[in-house]
Amino acid sequence: MYPNGLPNWSDADWVSRFDETHAILESTAMNEGRIVGIDLGTTNSLVGAMDSGFPLLFPNSEGRRLTPSVVAYPEDGVVQVGSPARRRLALEPATTLYSTKRFIGRSHSDLQASETQVRYPLVPSGSTVAVPVRGQRVGMETVASAVLSQLKTDAEKILQEPVSRAVVTVPAYFNDAQRNATKRAGEAAGLQVVRILNEPTAAALAFGVQHSLKEGWIAVYDLGGGTFDISILKVSAGVFEVKATCGNTCLGGDDIDARIVERLTAELFAQQSSAALDSLVQARLGEEAERVKILLSEQATATVQLPFAGNSHFQRELSRGELEALALPVVERTRKPCFRALSDAGILASQLDRLILVGGQSRMPLVRRLAVEIFGREPDTGCNPDEAVALGAVLQAGILEGSVREAVLLDVTPLSLGIETFGGLMNVIIPRNTAIPAKAGELFTNAVDGQRSMQVSILQGERELAKDNWKLGELQIGFAPCPRGTARVGVQFQIDENGILRVLARDTKTGGEQVLDITAVVDVEDARVEEMVAASVEHALEDMGARRMTELRLKSQHMIGSARAVLSLSLALLEEGEQERIISAITALEKACNEAPEPVIKSACAQLDEVTRPLAQRLLDAAYEKALEAQGVL
Numbered sequence: 001m002y003p004n005g006l007p008n009w010s011d012a013d014w015v016s017r018f019d020e021t022h023a024i025l026e027s028t029a030m031n032e033g034r035i036v037g038i039d040l041g042t043t044n045s046l047v048g049a050m051d052s053g054f055p056l057l058f059p060n061s062e063g064r065r066l067t068p069s070v071v072a073y074p075e076d077g078v079v080q081v082g083s084p085a086r087r088r089l090a091l092e093p094a095t096t097l098y099s100t101k102r103f104i105g106r107s108h109s110d111l112q113a114s115e116t117q118v119r120y121p122l123v124p125s126g127s128t129v130a131v132p133v134r135g136q137r138v139g140m141e142t143v144a145s146a147v148l149s150q151l152k153t154d155a156e157k158i159l160q161e162p163v164s165r166a167v168v169t170v171p172a173y174f175n176d177a178q179r180n181a182t183k184r185a186g187e188a189a190g191l192q193v194v195r196i197l198n199e200p201t202a203a204a205l206a207f208g209v210q211h212s213l214k215e216g217w218i219a220v221y222d223l224g225g226g227t228f229d230i231s232i233l234k235v236s237a238g239v240f241e242v243k244a245t246c247g248n249t250c251l252g253g254d255d256i257d258a259r260i261v262e263r264l265t266a267e268l269f270a271q272q273s274s275a276a277l278d279s280l281v282q283a284r285l286g287e288e289a290e291r292v293k294i295l296l297s298e299q300a301t302a303t304v305q306l307p308f309a310g311n312s313h314f315q316r317e318l319s320r321g322e323l324e325a326l327a328l329p330v331v332e333r334t335r336k337p338c339f340r341a342l343s344d345a346g347i348l349a350s351q352l353d354r355l356i357l358v359g360g361q362s363r364m365p366l367v368r369r370l371a372v373e374i375f376g377r378e379p380d381t382g383c384n385p386d387e388a389v390a391l392g393a394v395l396q397a398g399i400l401e402g403s404v405r406e407a408v409l410l411d412v413t414p415l416s417l418g419i420e421t422f423g424g425l426m427n428v429i430i431p432r433n434t435a436i437p438a439k440a441g442e443l444f445t446n447a448v449d450g451q452r453s454m455q456v457s458i459l460q461g462e463r464e465l466a467k468d469n470w471k472l473g474e475l476q477i478g479f480a481p482c483p484r485g486t487a488r489v490g491v492q493f494q495i496d497e498n499g500i501l502r503v504l505a506r507d508t509k510t511g512g513e514q515v516l517d518i519t520a521v522v523d524v525e526d527a528r529v530e531e532m533v534a535a536s537v538e539h540a541l542e543d544m545g546a547r548r549m550t551e552l553r554l555k556s557q558h559m560i561g562s563a564r565a566v567l568s569l570s571l572a573l574l575e576e577g578e579q580e581r582i583i584s585a586i587t588a589l590e591k592a593c594n595e596a597p598e599p600v601i602k603s604a605c606a607q608l609d610e611v612t613r614p615l616a617q618r619l620l621d622a623a624y625e626k627a628l629e630a631q632g633v634l
């Protein structure tokens with residue numbers, strides 16, 4: 001059972017589990033209150049929450065579920081968000097901010113020329129980007145926070161209760177800086193962002209993929225207003241993992257609108273050579289182009305109508321065929337990134353199990369046809385493409401609040417994390433398949449008198465014995481020398497959404513602490529995870545036997561220590577032959593621990609317990625009498 005022999009117990013540096021106290025330093029349980037799900041989109045944003053077991057998206061004050069991600073800073077100082085702001089776009093381009101999600105958490109020098117083609121000026125601001133507005137600098141987080149704050153208000157109106165926590169989605173390719181900036185924007189809006197969720201994962205969740213697909217590949221093709229993202233996800237045991245992402249942060253429905261506007265403008269000029277295209281007409285042209293484009297997803301023809309454009313009315317029939325001819329070059333640009341993503345993920349289109357189309361622009365039949373052609377399969381249906389991401393965020397919120405009870409696993413720890421305790425055992429702190437971010441801790445004490453420090457070995461794996469798991473790192477925490485079992489060291493594990501494990505060891509008496517960050521605890525190769533889990537199943541019986549044995553030996557050691565202490569304390573109380581009986585029971589137990597099988601150790605324990613019990617009782621009685629005497633009762 002112990003191929004390498006027993007670990008050396010008397011090694012003063014081992015951590016011992018403090019059996020009575022499994023105190024959690026900080027509760028992992030979430031505090032009460034509703035969690036909303038938010039799709040903070042480049043073009044449009046949505047908010048919702050679980051209601052009586054159903055994911056619901058909330059209408060805003062205009063009765064629409066989609067709120068344009070546009071924030072206007074008008075002269076009167078009253079910031080506007082959503083449709084009212086969007087209406088100002090053409091009139092006050094310099095102070096009406098749209099598509100700002102492209103810039104959040106990024107530095108000015110990182111921006112590509114194509115990305116900065118917006119109608120408002122962009123300037124560097126520290127390590128980020130800002131827009132100068134009436135002598136002030138408006139940062140991208142501030143803009144995002146204005147949108148989030150509006151969504152919060154709209155949600156509170158529907159729910160009739162304050163909302164303070166949210167799940168917010170971000171593109172899968174967002175880096176730490178972009179994710180953190182999104183989180184801070186939430187906090188500035190009074191929303192604690194309890195989870196940042198990848199948009200493609202959210203969409204897959206909304207399409208209910210986890211019900212029917214436990215293992216396989218999914219492509220999420222997301223064509224929005226201003227961005228195109230293609231993500232290849234892998235599902236294994238119900239866990240989603242983004243394997244590859246590609247796309248274009250400057251490609252979307254807006255480009256199709258622009259092509260329609262271009263065509264209409266040319267015609268308008270041809271019709272009335274002196275047409276004065278003021279900004280108002282231009283704005284109406286843009287709106288009309290989008291309106292007609294959307295109509296043409298459902299019908300074969302639609303009429304463009306611009307009363308009082310220039311110096312007369314403008315009216316024109318547009319067919320789906322014409323629209324498609326205009327849109328084709330734009331839509332074609334999504335093809336290459338798709339192939340790129342497939343190749344990065346290392347799979348062929350024919351290996352895909354699901355194809356999910358999201359983003360409002362993917363409702364266009366031309367887009368669907370192209371996607372079918374690229375991936376060689378029909379897309380999955382059953383969800384509104386422009387609401388899927390938001391619905392996924394709501395479902396994730398439901399999972400976190402516990403209102404969605406199905407075991408849907410998202411971004412989870414692939415293997416258990418813990419520390420090595422006295423006797424060479426694995427003490428799990430965060431079990432396998434815990435949703436991240438996660439936080440948990442336990443209190444430990446010293447195993448040996450006069451111990452000055454504890455060595456905390458951080459382990460990952462499913463095996464009962466420390467040596468069979470992977471060692472990720474270690475820290476040493478010092479404390480004042482004290483008798484066995486009196487030190488109090490809290491060990492806390494915290495994994496953030498990026499899969500970074502922070503281990504904190506704190507001497508609770510002095511507050512002295514040590515911190516260690518370990519990366520890549522979540523991102524473990526599938527093959528290694530499978531190997532570890534298979535090994536733990538294969539060795540389950542012997543591992544459990546080994547753990548029981550170690551625990552039994554620890555208990556024996558403890559009993560022997562106590563028995564010796566009692567003996568030396570109470571020589572005066574000993575009865576005839578009692579000392580000999582106890583010493584022989586101790587020797588028998590020591591011997592059993594070294595070589596005997598489990599039942600023999602157990603009976604030796606029971607024997608020692610039996611011979612010491614009368615003495616222990618007498619000791620107690622004596623102490624009791626002494627206490628009464630001291631109080632003057634006797």
Ligand code: ADP
Pocket residue numbers: 040041042043044045066223224225226227252253254290293294295297358359360361362363364385386
């Ligand atoms: P984002 O994720 O970038 O915030 P959305 O998913 O809301 O964007 O997509 C917005 C884009 O989808 C806009 O360009 C809009 O015109 C377009 N769109 C919305 N509905 C339709 C439709 N039925 N047919 C074609 N395009 C549509």
Ligand code: MG
Pocket residue numbers: 041042224359389
């Ligand atoms: Mg979107």
